[in-house]
Amino acid sequence: MTAPHSHQDLPPEPPSAVLTGLLCRCPRCGRGKLFSGVLTIAERCNVCGLDLRKQDAGDGPAVFVIFFLGLIFMPLVFWVEFSFEPPWWVHIVLWPLPVVVVALALLRPMKGFLVAQQFRHHASDSGTVDYGEDDR
Numbered sequence: 001m002t003a004p005h006s007h008q009d010l011p012p013e014p015p016s017a018v019l020t021g022l023l024c025r026c027p028r029c030g031r032g033k034l035f036s037g038v039l040t041i042a043e044r045c046n047v048c049g050l051d052l053r054k055q056d057a058g059d060g061p062a063v064f065v066i067f068f069l070g071l072i073f074m075p076l077v078f079w080v081e082f083s084f085e086p087p088w089w090v091h092i093v094l095w096p097l098p099v100v101v102v103a104l105a106l107l108r109p110m111k112g113f114l115v116a117q118q119f120r121h122h123a124s125d126s127g128t129v130d131y132g133e134d135d136r
Contacts, residue, residue: 021113057114
């Protein structure tokens with residue numbers, strides 16, 4: 001087990017929630033890894049020791065990614081349909097791969113961003129998460 005981390009190691013100002021979220025870093029110190037798997041939040045920050053188990057973005061990242069995918073791909077789908085009038089199977093062949101690739105590329109940073117925002121604003125779904133002095 002590692003030695004307990006002191007608050008002296010923390011930056012004087014919390015790091016940018018946007019930057020730490022998009023880089024998938026710890027919302028408190030901005031240096032530790034936020035994820036232990038592809039989309040699994042780590043139990044603790046490996047740099048400052050922040051307990052990350054109480055951080056949960058729920059379905060929020062998926063909802064925002066779905067909205068973004070619709071915003072990007074639906075105009076492209078309509079453009080292809082009305083400009084080229086391809087057979088229906090062209091859409092089935094053309095769109096799944098880019099949609100899945102973009103969705104997977106956006107899910108992790110979006111989850112990191114929402115976790116960082118939760119931490120920054122002391123938010124929780126039920127109001128029961130205790131953001132004590134240890135979590136600064």
